[in-house]
Amino acid sequence: MAARHLRxxxxxxxxxxSVRFFSDSTLAQEPIAxxxxxxxxxxxxxxxxxxxxxxxxxxxxxAPSSLKHAELAKFSAIADTWWDSEGPYKPLHxxxxxxxxxxxxxxxxxFRKDPYSxxxxxxxxxxxxxxxxxxxxEPLARMGATVTGIDAVEKNIKIARxxxxxxxxxSTIEYCCTTAEKLVEEQRKxxxxxxxxxxxxxxxxxxxxxxxxxxxxxxxxxxxxxxxRSMRAYATAIIAAEHILHWLPKGTHQWSSFLTPEELVLIxxxxxxxxxxxxxxxxxxxxGRWSLSxxxxxxxxxxxxxxx
Amino acid sequence: MPLTKHLSVAxxxxxxxxxxxNFIKKEDPPDPRVxxxxxxxxxxxxxxxxxxxxxQHRHAYFDKMQVWDYTGLGYTKYNARDxxxxxxxxxxxxxxxxxxxxxCMQNTEFRKTIYPSRLTSMALLPSSxxxxxxxxxxxxTLFTKGHLAKLDLSDGKSLYAKLVVGxxxxxxxxxxxxxxxxxxxxxxxxxxxxxxxxxxxxYCAWQRFLPAGPIALxxxxxxxxNIVWTMNxxxxxxxxxxxxxxxxKILNHALDxxxxxxxxxxxxxxxxxxxxxxxxxxxxxxxxxxVPPRVxxxxxxxxxxxxxxxxxxxxxxxxxxxxxxxxxxxHPLAGQGVNLGFxxxxxxxxxxxxxxxxxxxxxxxxxxxxxxxxxKPANIVMMAVLDGFQKAYSVDFGPxxxxxxxxxxxxxxxxxxKRNIISYASGEQRLPLPLPxxx
Numbered sequence: 001m002a003a004r005h006l007r008x009x010x011x012x013x014x015x016x017x018s019v020r021f022f023s024d025s026t027l028a029q030e031p032i033a034x035x036x037x038x039x040x041x042x043x044x045x046x047x048x049x050x051x052x053x054x055x056x057x058x059x060x061x062x063a064p065s066s067l068k069h070a071e072l073a074k075f076s077a078i079a080d081t082w083w084d085s086e087g088p089y090k091p092l093h094x095x096x097x098x099x100x101x102x103x104x105x106x107x108x109x110x111f112r113k114d115p116y117s118x119x120x121x122x123x124x125x126x127x128x129x130x131x132x133x134x135x136x137x138e139p140l141a142r143m144g145a146t147v148t149g150i151d152a153v154e155k156n157i158k159i160a161r162x163x164x165x166x167x168x169x170x171s172t173i174e175y176c177c178t179t180a181e182k183l184v185e186e187q188r189k190x191x192x193x194x195x196x197x198x199x200x201x202x203x204x205x206x207x208x209x210x211x212x213x214x215x216x217x218x219x220x221x222x223x224x225x226x227x228x229r230s231m232r233a234y235a236t237a238i239i240a241a242e243h244i245l246h247w248l249p250k251g252t253h254q255w256s257s258f259l260t261p262e263e264l265v266l267i268x269x270x271x272x273x274x275x276x277x278x279x280x281x282x283x284x285x286x287x288g289r290w291s292l293s294x295x296x297x298x299x300x301x302x303x304x305x306x307x308x
Numbered sequence: 309m310p311l312t313k314h315l316s317v318a319x320x321x322x323x324x325x326x327x328x329x330n331f332i333k334k335e336d337p338p339d340p341r342v343x344x345x346x347x348x349x350x351x352x353x354x355x356x357x358x359x360x361x362x363x364q365h366r367h368a369y370f371d372k373m374q375v376w377d378y379t380g381l382g383y384t385k386y387n388a389r390d391x392x393x394x395x396x397x398x399x400x401x402x403x404x405x406x407x408x409x410x411x412c413m414q415n416t417e418f419r420k421t422i423y424p425s426r427l428t429s430m431a432l433l434p435s436s437x438x439x440x441x442x443x444x445x446x447x448x449t450l451f452t453k454g455h456l457a458k459l460d461l462s463d464g465k466s467l468y469a470k471l472v473v474g475x476x477x478x479x480x481x482x483x484x485x486x487x488x489x490x491x492x493x494x495x496x497x498x499x500x501x502x503x504x505x506x507x508x509x510x511y512c513a514w515q516r517f518l519p520a521g522p523i524a525l526x527x528x529x530x531x532x533x534n535i536v537w538t539m540n541x542x543x544x545x546x547x548x549x550x551x552x553x554x555x556x557k558i559l560n561h562a563l564d565x566x567x568x569x570x571x572x573x574x575x576x577x578x579x580x581x582x583x584x585x586x587x588x589x590x591x592x593x594x595x596x597x598x599v600p601p602r603v604x605x606x607x608x609x610x611x612x613x614x615x616x617x618x619x620x621x622x623x624x625x626x627x628x629x630x631x632x633x634x635x636x637x638x639h640p641l642a643g644q645g646v647n648l649g650f651x652x653x654x655x656x657x658x659x660x661x662x663x664x665x666x667x668x669x670x671x672x673x674x675x676x677x678x679x680x681x682x683x684k685p686a687n688i689v690m691m692a693v694l695d696g697f698q699k700a701y702s703v704d705f706g707p708x709x710x711x712x713x714x715x716x717x718x719x720x721x722x723x724x725x726k727r728n729i730i731s732y733a734s735g736e737q738r739l740p741l742p743l744p745x746x747x
Contacts (some may be wrong), residue, residue, distance in 0.1 A: 085674050095672060100666035116310040166456070167669060180315050258464025287681075 020045075029104040040081035079155040082133025091247050092135055094199070095281060097270050098290040099196055099225055099301060100139050103278055107192055110221050119144030124230050126189040127215060130198035134160035138170045140194075148174045148190070150183060160214040176297050180211040196301070200226045201263075206267045218308035222273050225281075225301035229258035232297045261296050273304040310659040315670075315718070316419040318467055320459070321476075323407060326561045332365055332407055338528045340501045340535075341402040341667070344643035349650045349716045349733025350398060350633040353408070357415075362400055362410035368529040369395045370513050374598065375716070377517035377701065380569035382716030383597045390590035390723070391730045397643070399526045404438045425463040430472065430485040432457050432627055454672065457627040471671040472628045472658070475649075478618060481635035486625055492618030492637070495698060497521050497583060498544035499615055499640055500537050503528065503608035504559065506601040515641070516563060517701040517712075521640050523562050525600050532607060535559065536640055539570050542611045563600045571716075573597045590723045602633045616641055617695055623684060624676035631656055636687050643689055647735055652683050686738045693740060 067216050083088035104120065107113070111118040120267045122144035131149030134252040140146045143162075151157050153261040157177045176183075180195075193216045195208075202208045209224075214254055216222050225239050241247045259267075279292050281299035319326070345353075346519040373396055376383035388396045413420060459467045461556045474482025474485040484491070497520070521538030537559075538549070547555060558566075573596035618637040623630045632649030656679045663675040700712065719726050731737040 085672075097666045097668065099664075104666060118311050118314050142669070180661035293532075 005143040052282055065213070067214045078131070079153065079159050080119070082135065082156070082159050088134075088249075089135070091241075094288065095299075096135055096139070098281055098292055099136070101301070102292055102301050103140075103194065103223055104143065105181050106277055107221055108224070109195065110303075110305065111191070117144075121145035123188075124191045126192045126194060127188070129181070129193065129195040129212065129215075131160060132156050132165055133176070134170075134173065134175070136194065137175075138164060138167075138195055139174050140175050141170045142167075145192075148176065148188075150176050150178050150180070152177065152179055180208065180215065180278055184211050184214040188215060189217045190215055190220065190244075192223065194223045196223070196225040198226075199259065200253055203257075205259055208269065209267045209273070212266075213273050213306060216273070216306040218306055220306050222268070222304045222306065224264065224268075224304075226264070227258045227299055228297055229252065229255065229263075230297050233258060233299075236298050261300055262301070266301055268302070268304050274307060275302050275304040277303040293297050311664045312657070313418050314704045315660075315701070316421075318421050318469065319421055319426065320423045320427055320467075321463065322424055322462075324424075325403070326410065326422055326424060326713050332403060334366070337505075338366060338503045338521065338530075338534065339401045339403055340608045340611055342399055342526065342528060342534045343405060343646040344397050344399050344404055344526060345405075346397050346644075346733065346735040347393065347395060349647050352650055352654045355654075356412060356745050358412035359413045362404055365401075365404040365408070366529045367398055367400045367404065368511075368527045369398045370511050370527050371395050371510040372592075373515070374512060374600075375515045375517075375719075376571050376597070377709075377712060377716070378519060378566075378568035379615050380571045381464065381709065381713030381714060381718070383571040383573075384716045384720040385592040386730055387590065387592035387594045387595070387727065389603050389731075390592055391727050393697050393734070396674075396734065397728065399513075399528050401528070407437065423461060423463075423465065423467070423586045425461040425465070427459060427476075427481050428462050429460045429487070430457060430482070430628075431460075445524070458534060459658055463607045469671075470669065471660075471676075474628065474630040474634045475632050475653075476634055477618075478633045478637045480630065482628065483620055483630055483634050486667075488620045488622055488625070488626045488630065490618050490620050492616060494614060494616035494638060495699060496540060497538050497615045498541045498612050500535075500539070500547050500610055500612050501545060502535050502606060502610040503605045504533050504535055504556070504603040506531050507534060507604055512598075512600075514563065516600075518562060518567050519704050520702070522701065523559075524641070524643075525563060526643075533601075533603075535603075537562070538615065538639075548610045548612050555610070556603050561604070570599065571597050585586075590726055593721050593725070617691060619688065619691060623680040626673050627671035629656060629676050629679060635683075636691060638691050638696045642694055642733060644694065644733070648690060649686050651686070651735065652679075655679055655682050689739055 078088055082089055085093045105115070106279065107124070108115045108120050111124060113122075113124075116186065120143055121140065124142055124145045126145040126147050128134075128147060128149045131137045131151050134149055137149040137160065139149045149157075149160055151160070154177045157175045160173075160175050163176070164173045193212050195212055199205050199208060212222055213225070227233050237253060238255050241254060242250045262276060268275055278296060279301055280294060280296040281290050282293040282295050284291050315509070334440065336633055342637075352360060371388040371394060374388040375384060375386075380402070381587070386396060388394055439533070457469050458470050459469060459472065461467070472482060472486075474480050476482055498519075501511055501623050504525075510533050510652045511528065514525040515521050518539075520543065523535065523537040537547070572643055595721070616637060617639065620630055621634045623635050631652035633645065635652065636648060638645045657678045660676065662678075663672075668675045700708070719729060728737070728740070732740050
């Protein structure tokens with residue numbers, strides 16, 4: 001019933017081969033609802049019914065029209081619950097401080113900012129790609145950054161703007177209903193580009209990374225967080241999270257769309273980004289908290305810098 | 309604390325002592341309102357730079373403690389050296405603690421304002437989770453410079469705050485206004501407190517459990533000690549009204565031969581059932597029972613307070629957090645109440661700093677819940693332990709008396725148990741037993 005993808009990484013010559021087999025249905029017919037691990041915010045790459053190998057997959061459009069209306073409607077339906085920390089986005093709220101800790105640590109070191117300052121990102125332009133309701137954008141703004149948040153779902157942007165206006169520290173965030181590719185066309189550039197829990201929803205991660213790279217200034221930072229394509233991730237993020245614990249609606253993630261850390265490093269490298277640091281997120285069910293760890297077998301986050 | 313120094317703080321307290329310059333006359337005899345601060349609290353004070361001010365005034369470290377009861381069946385002596393420390397705690401007058409904290413605060417750079425009035429009402433603006441796309445928020449209510457709790461004071465002023473910390477004691481107005489429910493009961497006991505004088509110095513803390521409640525003698529410095537005597541309300545008011553000489557007589561009676569005999573000390577040569585538990589014996593295991601120093605005269609007025617146990621069911625809600633006695637009130641029998649409060653303050657300030665580090669809004673519930681998750685279990689356990697003691701020691705029943713005696717012996721001679729008790733009471737250990745889960 002689900003689309004079956006087989007992605008084979010050929011390590012020796014560094015070429016990323018992707019052979020996709022589809023059974024009967026396509027990606028879009030999956031009830032991929034908006035979830036705690038990000039909505040279909042990076043619209044261009046959630047394409048439907050692509051039955052081609054990666055070699056001729058440059059069929060990426062930058063318009064949100066590639067998204068099916070059904071998916072958009074699903075995301076819009078629970079868009080009001082973005083800021084309900086006990087609602088469907090609860091896991092993302094719980095993960096937020098942990099990913100921010102990694103972002104703070106790597107960006108402070110890279111841009112030589114004072115880690116003991118309450119506003120270390122003062123003077124930095126950051127774009128949150130796939131910002132959803134602004135869960136990541138708002139803390140970044142409070143840390144002093146000039147933040148632009150983009151998302152393909154109009155309702156998400158509306159919610160994000162409303163919530164950000166409640167606090168003068170966050171009301172300066174620029175929210176746009178647009179896509180990474182469109183921003184590239186507008187020739188926008190940022191000191192740091194963050195795409196957290198987005199790339200696993202993208203049909204063409206390699207092209208997506210190229211867009212992220214194009215948005216990053218030379219010597220700037222790119223941070224991507226996603227889920228590993230490992231057996232353990234299948235057991236936890238798909239079986240446990242979706243089918244048993246019902247943290248996420250079934251079909252939120254396609255295991256075959258996950259990237260392994262090696263693959264991510266490779267496609268970033270081809271997009272002129274050198275991954276410098278990587279860490280894993282580990283969930284402790286007893287305390288209900290996430291923490292940073294060396295264990296990248298399920299959730300992981302990567303920090304890279306753009307070559308000049 | 310560089311992460312929090314940009315925060316502005318408003319202190320709402322109608323206590324007149326906050327206004328005038330804090331000048332404590334050294335010649336005054338000690339005030340009967342004292343607190344026993346544990347080593348953990350002393351570390352906290354040192355961390356924030358307030359302990360240096362405490363050291364300028366009267367304060368009394370003690371390194372020994374003796375606990376026994378009226379049945380004379382057992383006693384326990386604790387010594388700080390049992391856990392390789394130098395002190396078990398320090399007894400400080402409350403006015404000294406206040407003035408030290410005030411001096412410390414006045415010497416910091418952060419923006420603070422003292423509002424010498426009372427809180428009359430508190431309003432929390434609509435929570436953001438109820439925002440839906442179609443609502444049009446009115447600019448005046450929501451966009452009030454980002455400060456979302458409004459406080460009205462008794463002198464007519466109004467304040468807006470991102471976070472309201474209810475540190476206003478057992479009858480907390482913040483707790484009341486925020487609608488937190490409490491659980492608790494009153495012990496049908498009152499505590500009578502006063503300062504007394506001896507002929508010589510006292511470096512030991514003494515506590516004797518009597519049928520109606522414990523009597524504690526705490527060193528306060530300069531030959532003075534503080535008495536905290538728990539008894540039923542009728543006796544308490546009698547004690548308060550009787551003349552001073554009679555009161556001194558019954559004090560000595562209660563500390564010495566009153567109600568029952570002295571416990572016998574077990575000499576080190578004899579065989580007893582605990583010899584195989586002993587292991588690495590503590591220094592105090594060999595110490596004999598001692599009679600506390602005689603009270604020579606009364607040095608202050610006598611004050612009486614009712615005792616109760618109270619616990620707020622929740623410590624946090626949006627933009628509001630409770631700390632100290634506002635969150636929990638305990639029996640004074642182990643001198644732990646104020647130390648739990650300082651523990652709350654220390655944890656809350658750390659959690660706020662951690663929140664700021666990741667750009668959180670300091671009033672958001674998810675951040676404040678981390679404080680609650682850390683303090684609530686520890687506070688509840690302490691309250692249960694103290695309540696357990698209070699109940700166990702208020703029944704005069706043969707078999708129970710023997711059980712208590714066994715408990716005294718156990719604590720005296722089973723060294724690991726004694727070390728555990730000392731660590732827990734000093735605030736070094738969060739829970740009475742080392743449970744691996746709750747670290």
